[in-house]
Amino acid sequence: MKAVRNRFLMDESDVPTHWYNILADLDVPVAEVRRARPDRPDRTDEPNRQAPNIPLSMYRGSVGRERFVEIPAEVREAYQRWRPTPLVRARGLEAALETPAHIYYKYEGTNAAGSHKLNSALAQAYFYKKAGVRRLTTGTGAGQWGTALAMACQSMDLECTVFMVRCSYRQKPYRRVLMGLNGARVIPSPSPDTEAGRAVLAASPDSDGSLAIANAEALEHARRADDARFAVGSGENHVLLHQTVIGEEALRQMELAGEFPDVVVASMGAGSNFAGLAFPFHRERLRTGAATRLIAVEPDACPKMTRGRYAWDYNDVSGTTPLTKMYTLGHTFVAPGLHAGGLRYHGAAPLVSALYERGWMEAVAYGQNAVFEAGALFARTESVVPAPESAHAVRAVIDEAVRAREERRSTVILCNISGHGLLDLSAYDQYLAGSLEDHTVSDERIAASLAALPEVLSAGATS
Amino acid sequence: MKAVRNRFLMDESDVPTHWYNILADLDVPVAEVRRARPDRPDRTDEPNRQAPNIPLSMYRGSVGRERFVEIPAEVREAYQRWRPTPLVRARGLEAALETPAHIYYKYEGTNAAGSHKLNSALAQAYFYKKAGVRRLTTGTGAGQWGTALAMACQSMDLECTVFMVRCSYRQKPYRRVLMGLNGARVIPSPSPDTEAGRAVLAASPDSDGSLAIANAEALEHARRADDARFAVGSGENHVLLHQTVIGEEALRQMELAGEFPDVVVASMGAGSNFAGLAFPFHRERLRTGAATRLIAVEPDACPKMTRGRYAWDYNDVSGTTPLTKMYTLGHTFVAPGLHAGGLRYHGAAPLVSALYERGWMEAVAYGQNAVFEAGALFARTESVVPAPESAHAVRAVIDEAVRAREERRSTVILCNISGHGLLDLSAYDQYLAGSLEDHTVSDERIAASLAALPEVLSAGATS
Structure with missing residues (x-):
């Protein structure tokens, strides 16, 4: 019997001992990433009002220049319950595409939360707990982050x-149940529990809610008690840092496979999924001089990298946070309601933005039908249903593989399947029924939200 | 960092090369397992009208006395896409129970179909295809088998x-979408496509359907074309044979863990899940003289082992199949609508029944709330949501582990988590909300269906 090897598994003792801090290899002064609002100069040192008082132990690792940050033993032990995640050679997809390309995917959907989000959730819970916090709160839409x-x-x-957007609470009950099974209190938002919620309900008692409202409620809830904090699922340096456990594992698994990727592909929401896979490969290509391309894939409906601007902007729609230098469509931009809810954020993480601005990575955007077509092909050929977010990466992988076939050249492609789509099958159902909308965004709409970017004194911007 | 090892993974090269045929180690004459109906003596050699003309290559391996049956290379290669499945030490559950017991679970929910059913579905598809069949058809309730x-x-x-029970088709759309994604035609049953369906619709246009109707439609559909067959998901010898890949892996993984189980536990529908894990351990305990107990767990709502009778009976509610010697509640018994739909079959597989009748195994039964309480604890402590069927096994594991704690003795428990419960979260929701029914079945009801067992001439029963 021939010894084909398509799944590169590692033992739990192989879970990385360190996260990778890209600030060691990317010249981005912190002052160039985050600054106080023009009207609140006293708050320069506060990393983000959305995450007030984040523990110093967690903050420190994510703004220093130390290349490797040790993963605390308790977090590593928790990772060992499902990590290392598999790296798989996608031979079924390769065969269907008749491509000479070798396609590998790292699969982050094997934990019970169903996505990569758990990597950072565990680390944050650990650091907050160590700092004396006893309660964490957050807002969630479809519920990936809330579940994690x-x-x-x-x-x-x-x-x-967890404050969960009311229409999701009603229409997508499965993740709500998962949260409940794990002992979380899940509150449909807007709720009568907070001032923010009561204000919305007073004006519109039947409000479906939104992530902005849910987050506002969660923030208010967290501010109420000294031992409570608001935890964020992407964008922040520390979240990206935690996710590098994905790429660190993938580096070693690609070694086991005896190949190094020519292309690394991941979907792009605020950027923690992309960074998690791609950053360690950035370090490795710097070390070896490999010409590996890093590609972030975003939806046509929220094209912050491909059509946005590198500028100082707020993290929230109401403009209450400090300013972040990032690729953004403007904080007033509201993406159409696409199924890949995790990719609807208006901006890109500062560290991913810096990498992009310096020409170290690429970005592409796709419409929903092209994305689900790719996801459905992947499901059929690889027996894994990708989350709608992850299907974006698959779309780009397929296009790269088809190009390789047309140009008759071999290439090694690595992508991240950040989560499974088992709780998103209604979206696939709509795709199969032909009733999925392609959301395109007009130039005028983007120009309008970019025009609402906050004014920043040029002197302040570089201080 | 201490080297704890809780997950016993193997490489794809470790996928077993052979299935295990318990007929080599269990003295059951085939004539004692299956016979023609009294009114159809000409059909003695037909294994089952529900599976007409099953390929000889598949049939042969499941009625011979050869101990090991080689897994065809194509099937083994297909298995390698997700097998070996993990064996996990359930330290979270152990800690929660404060038990000295060591608890291990084999996890069959990692493939895209979400359960062990894929082990036999792949083998059957292979054998049928090799025999020239081009179409397979089946009936499905909630959809585990149909998806596989x-x-x-x-x-x-x-x-x-796949003919899918109409109320499931409407209310549990996710598995329907999964089947559709994999190119299957899914027809809500009763349908106008078959005589059986039309007859039901004529009498009751809004019928919710039932598995019996769906199977009748699938059988009719399969009989229509020479190159079509009806495939069954459990009960038959060949299905049990295919599932032994689970136990063969678990045997080697327990060796990696350096332990041998004192207790092996699995949930019991028709028996392929139980047999898949337990049969190889039966062989091994015969070889070594280990006093390992094998426990099948069934629902209170369908207690064929604990309250049924070892008798000749039909496989279907309408009494059209040949007769099978098995533990049964009578073919007219209809189990209440519990969430573990996979455990509602009125009878037990002939080979499992023979093992039970000869005193080689035990059986226990539980009510729904006790089962979901166990499933929820497992989800919280092990981050895996067990399917309602698998939660039955967890309930028995917990009780064994608690007994070990009370008796201050160490014990090694192995169970099978046959599938994940991510598409059954509405059932957990009901459990959390306290609205789950415990279905008990009265003695009178069982006596009534046992009274309807077919009459068998005692001379014929042993011929």
Whole structure:
């Protein structure tokens, strides 16, 4: 029997001992990444009002220049319950595409939360707990981040409260149940529990809610008690840092496979998924001089990298946070309601933005039908249903592989399947029924939200 | 960092090369297992009218006395896409129970069909295809078996038609979408496509359907074309044989863990899941003289082992199949609508029944709330949501582990988590909300269906 090897598994003792801090290899002064609002110069040192008082132990690792940050033993032990995740050679997809390309995928959907989000949720729960926090709270839409945080809190023995957008709470009950199973209190938002919620309900009692409202409620809830904090699922340096466990594993697994990727592809929401896979490969290509391309894939409906601007902007729609230098469509931009809810954020993480601005990576955008076509082909050929977010990466992988076939050249492609789509099958159903909308965004709409970018004194911008 | 090892993974080269045929180690004359109906003596040699003309290559391996049956290379290669499945030490559950017991679970929910059913679906698709069959058809309730068969047909390039009970088709759309994604034609049953369906619709146009109707439609559909067959998901010898790949892997993984189980636990529908894990351990305990107990766990709502009778009975509610000697509640017994739909079959597989009758195994039964309580604890402590069927096994594991704690003795428990419960979260929701029914079945009801067992001439029963 021939010894084909398509799944590169590692033992739990192979879970990385360190996260990778790209600031060691990317010249981005912190002052160039985050600054106080023009009207609040006293708050320069506060990393983000959305995450007030984040523990110093967590903050420190994500703004220093130390290349490797040790993963605390408790977090590593928690990772060992499902990590290392598999790296798989996608031979079924290769055969269907008749491509000479070798396609590999790292699969982050094997944990019970169903996505990569758990990597950071566990780390955050650990650091907050160590800092004396007893309760974490967050807002969630479809619920990927909320589910991960609920499980992390369960695992680290913290209370968890999740404000869930009311229409998702009603229409997508499965992740709500998952959160409940893990002991989280899940509150449909807008709720009568907070001033923010009551204000919305007073004006519109039947409001479906939105992520902005849910987050506002969660923030208010967290501010109420000294031992409560608001936890964020992407964008921040520390979140990107935690996710590098994905790429660190993939580096070693590609070694086991005896190849190094020519192209690394990941979907792009705020950027923690992309950074998690791609950053360690950036370090490695710097070391070896490999010409590896890094590609972020975003939806046509929210094209912050391909059509946005590198500028100072707020993190929230109401403009209450400090300013971040990032690729952005403007904080007033509201993406159409696409199924890949995790990719609807208006901006890109500062570190991913810096990498892009310096020409170290590429970005592409796709419409929903092209994305789900790719996801469905992947499901059929690889027996894994990718989350709608992850299907974006698959779309780009397929196009790269087809190009390789047309140009008759071999190439090695690595992508990240950040989560499974088992709780998103209604979206695939719509795709199969031909009733999925392609959301395109007009130039005028983007120009309008870019025009609402905050004014920044040029002197302040570089201080 | 201490080297704890809780996940016993193996490489794809470790996928077993052979299935295990328990007929080599269990003295059951085939004539004692299956016979023609009293009124149809000409059909003695037909294994089952539900599976007419099953390929000889598949049939042969499941009625011979050869101890090991080689897994065809194509099937083994298909298995390698997700097998070996993990064996995990359930330290979270152990800690929660404060038990000295060592608890291990074999996890069959990692493939895209979400359960062990794919093990047999792939093998059947292979054998049928080799025999010239081009289309497989089946009936499905909630859809575990239908999903597995759809994926197997996709993988072996066969057409697949699934008749799905109409109320499930409407209320549990996710598995329907999964089947559709894998190219299967999914037809809500009763349908106007078959005589059986039309008859039901004529009498009751809004019928919700039932598995019996769906199977009748699938059988009719399969009989229509020479190159079509009806495929069954459990009960038959060949299905049990295919599932032994689970136990063969678990044997080697327990060796990696350096332990041998004192107790092996699995949930019991028709028996392929139980047999898949337990049969290889039966062989091994015969070889070594180990006093390992094998426990099948069934629902209170369908207690064929604990309250049924070892008797000749039909496989279907209408009494059209040949007779099978098995533990049964009577073919007219209809289990209440519990969430573990996979455990509602009125009888037990002939080979499992023979093992039970000869005193080689035990059986226990539980009510729904006790089962979901166990499933929820498992989800919280092990980050895996067990399917309602698998949660039955967890309930028995917990009780064994608690007994070990009370008796202050160490014990090694192995169970099978046959599938994940991500598409059954509405059932967990009901459990959390306290609205789950415990279905008990009265003695009178069982006595009534046992009274309807077919009469068998005692001379014929042993011929």
